[in-house]
Amino acid sequence: MTEPDEVDLDRPNAARVYDYYLGGSHNFAVDRQMGDEAIAMWPELPQIMQANRAFLRRAVHYCVEQGIRQFLDLGSGIPTVGNVHEVAQLAAPGARVVYVDTDPVAVAYSKTLLTDNPDADIVRADAREPDEVLASPEVSALLDLDQPVAVMMVALLHFIGDESKPREVIARYRDAVAPGSYLAISHATAEGRPDLAGDHADLYQQRTTTPMTFRSRTEIGAFFDGFELVDPGLVFLPQWRPVSPAEVGDNPERLTALVGVGRRL
Template sequence: MDRPTWAPAGVDMERPSAARVYDYWLGGSHNFAADRMLAEQALRLVPDMPEITRANRAFLRRAVRYCLDQGIRQFLDLGSGIPTVGNVHEVAQQVAPETRVVYVDSDPVAVAHSRALLEGNDLTGVVHADATRVDDVLGAPQARRLLDPDQPLAVLMVALLHFVPDSADPAGMIARYRAAGAHGSHLVISHGTDVTGPDMGRAAVKELYERSTTPLCLREPADVTALFAGYELVEPGVVYLPQWRPEETDRPEPNPERFGMLAGVGRTP
């Protein structure tokens, strides 16, 4: 397989990545044949997957705007993925131009394109790191330059934690990020679940991801809620993607559980 000019050296083009599969579902072009193959196999099992990814991006935008309304002016986007329309800095800086955003991803393609997109924007930075390695993230020069530990911080874990196994101690990781911000910091989570609503092939999708660099770890709703320990949950709590503070222009979703993803926002007391 020929390596595209945009692909960083050393990237394994034969092994799919969650960030590049997600990019494909959103209509992006920065993915390899292996990513497209996994994405298409998943689509045959869960045809609504592109709609689910769009709903997840819409939740991200609503959550960012909510955090801005609460006075947050710095964001840490963990597992940020490949840049697409409606990134955090685009949403935030339209409302508050002084907002600072640090993007973090372990996928070198995502990092390379984020850096190209953000060149010249001094209020944004990109860190190439595994989000579970908290010291590497918070100690990175871009994070130290842009994030003020004396100010409230919004930590975004959108479609991230279902790629973090229990063995990596996601609760402990969240607690360490919580300590990086002042009183009034926020945590934003969306997370896949496999126990509510129709199965829609999620078990088979989980098996597909075992072949990727990012196996799935779907969790029960109670376990997702437990990840907000140390935070006060913002109304309406942990709900399905379309149910979290929909906008007035959003069409009511009669079957929100079909999305198979939960969402919530918490605030440090």
């Protein structure tokens, strides 16, 4: 894959730093430098990111088990191994997936990866602009919004500041999808490690164009307005439907993201 011309190599990008945390190869020196600084401050970060990825896989499996065959993955990032289309289509061949991201590296690599997959595509768009996303040719071609859809907002909303009115953004997607649709959210919170969250947020504020907003359990829970949270509700990363007790460990709160899946009423 050739580098898109508009890639900014002077500033770290959150999607590429996340790829680095996961051990991916679609990142640049500036991203790796910031990732190393963040890990030096917070050594559990790679474990948190891996747990976040595991939640995404479990959430997709859950939605497939509920009969969902359409997925809209907002802020999808760079599609490393185990992304939504791989999980969904392995469990339910023919499941349709549309990814959405603004990062040119994520979009270019996704386009290459999905070339021979007629049931998956990516839109280069800002998830904060629901009307633009929902009116895109890719969404129109692959998703029937009159039928239930799983909307994935995994590690996205903490990069959407309050000034962008995230509750209104989510409500627009909620109102566009059919009853029986699902919303999956993972969101960074200071609960569990308040001693580290502030410095981590400062690093993203200073170094990237996508500052982080750590939110409380109450604030994150409010994003599910119009959805009924499925069991076990809003919990820390490893506590959401773990495959085994070993996944949860003794201190799940140290993996500082709250996650949940809700069914549209």
